[in-house]
Amino acid sequence: xxxxxxxxxxxxxxxxxxxxxxxDSQISSIITNYPLLLVADADESLAPKLKLLQNRxxxxxxxxxxxxxxxxxxxxxxxxxxxxxxxxxxxxxxxDKSSKFERxxxxxxxxxKQENTIRNVLVLRxxxxxxxxxxxxxxxxxxxxxxxxxxxxxxxxVLEMGFDPTTPKFVKALHTVYELSDKTIxxxxxxxxxxxxxxxxxxxxxxxxxxxxxxxxxxxxxxIDTFLGLGFSRVELAGMVKRFPQCxxxxxxxxxxxxxxLVEKMNWxxxxxxxxxxxxxxxxxxxxxxxxxxxxxxxxxxxxxSELPSVSSVLACTxxxxxxxxxxxHDDKVFVDELMAIxxxxxxx
Numbered sequence: 001x002x003x004x005x006x007x008x009x010x011x012x013x014x015x016x017x018x019x020x021x022x023x024d025s026q027i028s029s030i031i032t033n034y035p036l037l038l039v040a041d042a043d044e045s046l047a048p049k050l051k052l053l054q055n056r057x058x059x060x061x062x063x064x065x066x067x068x069x070x071x072x073x074x075x076x077x078x079x080x081x082x083x084x085x086x087x088x089x090x091x092x093x094x095x096d097k098s099s100k101f102e103r104x105x106x107x108x109x110x111x112x113k114q115e116n117t118i119r120n121v122l123v124l125r126x127x128x129x130x131x132x133x134x135x136x137x138x139x140x141x142x143x144x145x146x147x148x149x150x151x152x153x154x155x156x157x158v159l160e161m162g163f164d165p166t167t168p169k170f171v172k173a174l175h176t177v178y179e180l181s182d183k184t185i186x187x188x189x190x191x192x193x194x195x196x197x198x199x200x201x202x203x204x205x206x207x208x209x210x211x212x213x214x215x216x217x218x219x220x221x222x223x224i225d226t227f228l229g230l231g232f233s234r235v236e237l238a239g240m241v242k243r244f245p246q247c248x249x250x251x252x253x254x255x256x257x258x259x260x261x262l263v264e265k266m267n268w269x270x271x272x273x274x275x276x277x278x279x280x281x282x283x284x285x286x287x288x289x290x291x292x293x294x295x296x297x298x299x300x301x302x303x304x305x306s307e308l309p310s311v312s313s314v315l316a317c318t319x320x321x322x323x324x325x326x327x328x329x330h331d332d333k334v335f336v337d338e339l340m341a342i343x344x345x346x347x348x349x
Contacts, residue, residue, distance in 0.1 A: 021060040026068035034071040049074050049082060056083055058090075066090050078115075085118050088125075092135055116146050123155070127165040137171065147178070154178040161207065173210035180213060188213045191220055196234055201242065209245035219249065226252040230259050231270050240277035247277050255280055258288065266292050268311050276312045285345075291315060293342045294326055303330075 022030070030037060040046055053063055067073060070089050076082040121134055137145050145151075154177045163170040180188070192202045206212050215223075227237050227247075240247055247255075258280055262268050273279055282288050291314055298304045317325070327339045 022064050022068065026064055029068045030071040034075070037071055037074060040074070046074060049076075052079055052082065053086055056086075058086070062090065066093060069093065081115055081118060084122060088118070088122065088134075092131055116148050116151070120145055120147075120151050124165070124171075127159075129165050129170065133168060133171050150178060161203070163207065163210075169207070169210055173206075176210045176214055185213060188215075188217075191217050195220070195224055196238055197241075201238075205242055205245045208242075212245045212248070215248050222252060223248045223250065223255075226255050230256070232274055236271070236274040240274055244277040244281060247280050250280055258282075258284060261288065261292070262311070266295075267308060272311045276310075276316065279311055279315050282315055287315060290343050290345055291322060291326075294322075294339055297339060297342060298326060301335075 037046075050063070058066075066086060066089055073082065073086050073089060076085060117137075121137055124137070125131075125134055154174055157177050158170065158173045159165075161173065163173050177185075189199060189202050193199065197205075202212075224237065227240070228234065232240070259273065261284070262273060262279065263270060279288070295304070295309065295314055299308070313325075314322070323343070327343060328336060330336050330339070
């Protein structure tokens, strides 16, 4: 690294040549992401840290790649923290070349939060949480990542509940349990009990959708009232929540809009929606409307018989399967093009 001078109060501050193989491009990246490195003491601060990393087995190419992407590693004061964080960042780079390292540069915590975050993330890694889930946690400033005792307590609870550490639900459950006190969780469970859910049912739903317990009592009550007001029975609603817990968090406007379209315009009975409540989570513009318009076009030509296909057969499948089942199988190329125009929303809906 060539001599670099930084003008500060008319006095040049130099970071001298440390001969660690950095290219001009890497030097530029380091200065851009961490300009304060320019005022660091090269002999007393930088050189010992670089030597430590090399003594731990870091090759020149590896060292320059990691530090050019996340130079704030060199801000760490404790050797143990420096080594652990370096190793973790190196693993992220090797596992995922698309990671947003500039975010890692900006979000590196300080002090006890820094140590807690690194320790907590490494604990999660040892439990089997994959890199793609750990990186967002590493750059997060959320309390559940920076905490200590409460993190350990929350982690123990989530593990005892049987969540799989290799899945996103594990991380979501950890976040939820950390945020909510035992008293708050008990209150939320009681809200669902008053609505007819058993305690066992509540925890089964929580395992399926960990954010389920984060809904406010008002949100829960409003959602229940909305669905009951549309004609769903309490028994049907209980089944809907078990199948698709997210329906509790939907706005009344969203639910009513989709219900009106599917029931009044498409003539699907409420019972069909109750059996496939996921439809309320589908995009009206990207999935529901285009697919239903294709179905209406097919029915107008008598190509589907007299009965409307089930909600799930129309809206649950992938775009590829829908195309294969309802669009591309027809012999008339002109008609297929018309259906494609409707499906891709190029036609007049």
